[in-house]
Amino acid sequence: MLRAHELTKRYGDRTVVHGLSFTVHPGTVTGFLGPNGAGKSTTLRMILGLDAPTSGHATVNGRPYAAHRAPLTQVGALLEARAVHPGHTARDHLHALALTHGLPRRRVDEVLELAGLTDVADRRVKGFSLGMGQRLGIASALLGDPSTLVLDEPVNGLDPEGVLWIRTLLKSLAAEGRTVLVSSHLMSETALTADHLVVIGRGRLLADTSVTDLLRRAGTGGVRVVTPRAADLHRALRAAHPRAEITTTAPDTLDVRGADAPHIGRAAADHAIPLYELTPQDASLEQAFMDLTQDAVEYQGATA
Numbered sequence: 525m526l527r528a529h530e531l532t533k534r535y536g537d538r539t540v541v542h543g544l545s546f547t548v549h550p551g552t553v554t555g556f557l558g559p560n561g562a563g564k565s566t567t568l569r570m571i572l573g574l575d576a577p578t579s580g581h582a583t584v585n586g587r588p589y590a591a592h593r594a595p596l597t598q599v600g601a602l603l604e605a606r607a608v609h610p611g612h613t614a615r616d617h618l619h620a621l622a623l624t625h626g627l628p629r630r631r632v633d634e635v636l637e638l639a640g641l642t643d644v645a646d647r648r649v650k651g652f653s654l655g656m657g658q659r660l661g662i663a664s665a666l667l668g669d670p671s672t673l674v675l676d677e678p679v680n681g682l683d684p685e686g687v688l689w690i691r692t693l694l695k696s697l698a699a700e701g702r703t704v705l706v707s708s709h710l711m712s713e714t715a716l717t718a719d720h721l722v723v724i725g726r727g728r729l730l731a732d733t734s735v736t737d738l739l740r741r742a743g744t745g746g747v748r749v750v751t752p753r754a755a756d757l758h759r760a761l762r763a764a765h766p767r768a769e770i771t772t773t774a775p776d777t778l779d780v781r782g783a784d785a786p787h788i789g790r791a792a793a794d795h796a797i798p799l800y801e802l803t804p805q806d807a808s809l810e811q812a813f814m815d816l817t818q819d820a821v822e823y824q825g826a827t828a
């Protein structure tokens with residue numbers, strides 16, 4: 525379990541993380557979201573003991589990171605800047621890491637396998653693609669078999685196969701009961717993997733919510749209607765539902781708000797208007813994310 529309690533970080537006179545508190549629970553993938561520069565990396569660095577908070581504190585499995593005798597067995601991390609000697613092979617790198625942290629050597633083969641690196645284990649890291657480097661970072665994070673994982677933008681720059689691999693891996697790590705915190709600035713990507721979201725903007729907490737609740741709060745979109753008689757349907761809907769908002773988005777397509785699909789279907793049937801499509805639109809998570817972060821910008825402006 526991870527806990528941030530009133531975490532604050534100031535650089536000079538700029539406060540980049542403001543009194544941030546949240547808890548990341550085991551058994552779920554939690555997405556840590558915010559636009560570029562929101563303070564995600566700074567927060568993760570404070571959680572991992574790489575940056576000292578100006579005030580507040582963070583704990584990993586009940587204690588500050590630095591208070592753990594064998595931190596790699598508690599929390600595995602993938603941060604953007606990785607220190608891997610380019611002349612070393614993947615296996616050398618993991619062996620060195622295992623040795624310095626008193627971890628069993630056999631674990632190296634296990635994580636190479638887990639990360640799909642067995643075939644390239646004896647190749648020098650300098651020849652690695654971005655995706656292979658990312659896999660090596662994840663193999664390093666898993667080396668101590670930690671119950672908690674913190675990954676900063678793990679899908680950045682990966683090809684579709686790599687993205688799919690990460691999604692599947694994160695879900696299976698959470699299903700094993702681990703605590704998984706994964707940062708991203710992409711809502712749609714994160715929602716495919718995460719069950720829970722902690723959203724920040726300009727260093728402040730904007731939402732700590734399940735993906736389902738966020739969607740529910742965002743409300744539903746309109747109904748997309750495709751018909752060869754759009755003008756006739758437009759008139760019929762106006763008459764039947766005077767309060768509905770109807771927008772013609774293409775010659776044969778209407779976007780209708782304020783009347784649901786059954787009512788639109790009924791109005792069309794009453795006038796024998798054929799429908800080729802009648803689709804309730806889900807609220808877009810991307811839109812919900814933009815609405816949330818937009819508020820943060822306004823809030824900042826109002827208090828500056």
Ligand SMILES: Nc1ncnc2c1ncn2[C@@H]1O[C@H](COP(=O)(O)OP(=O)(O)OP(=O)(O)O)[C@@H](O)[C@H]1O
Pocket residue numbers: 535540558559560561562563564565566567709
């Ligand atoms: N060492 C530092 N000194 C001064 N300012 C810093 C330092 N590190 C980060 N910042 C500033 O703090 C703010 C938050 O940065 P941070 O990297 O934590 O954001 P982020 O949410 O991870 O963004 P991104 O998605 O772009 O990585 C930024 O405005 C950044 O310029």
